Structure formats: structure tokens, C-alpha cells
Amino acid sequence: MSKLWLKSCPRCRGDLYEEPAVGRHHFASYYITCLQCGHVLTDAQESLLTGRQSRAAPQPAHRVA
Numbered sequence: 539m540s541k542l543w544l545k546s547c548p549r550c551r552g553d554l555y556e557e558p559a560v561g562r563h564h565f566a567s568y569y570i571t572c573l574q575c576g577h578v579l580t581d582a583q584e585s586l587l588t589g590r591q592s593r594a595a596p597q598p599a600h601r602v603a
């Protein structure tokens with residue numbers, strides 16, 4: 539199954555779709571790419587789009603109380 543985000547490309551405002559990435563990135567099961575310009579979203583851009591946690595999330599900053 540794949541998802542589609544219309545007019546969501548950060549580069550050209552094109553349509554993004556989620557594509558399986560089996561065998562391409564061992565750390566990811568999918569990647570999101572643009573139909574119009576072929577731009578592949580970074581982890582950060584994916585997180586913004588999907589609301590999912592970034593796979594490579596940095597350590598949370600410790601609050602100084």
C-alpha cells in the first residue's frame with residue numbers, strides 16, 4: 539500500500555508518494571519521493587509530513603532545572 543500527498547513537495551509543490559524501499563535502505567521500509575521532480579524527502583521532511591518520529595532522532599535536550 540502506498541500513500542499520496544498532493545502538492546506537498548518542499549521543492550516544487552508537486553505530488554509526493556510513499557514507495558517501498560526494500561533492499562535500498564536497510565534502515566527504512568519506505569521512502570517518500572516526488573512524482574514531478576523526483577525529490578526524495580529527508581528524514582526531517584518526512585517527519586514534518588507524516589507526523590512520525592524521525593528515524594534518526596537526535597537525543598532530546600536535557601532541561602536544566
Ligand SMILES: [Zn+2]
Pocket residue numbers: 547548549550551552553572573574575576577
Ligand atoms: Zn517535487
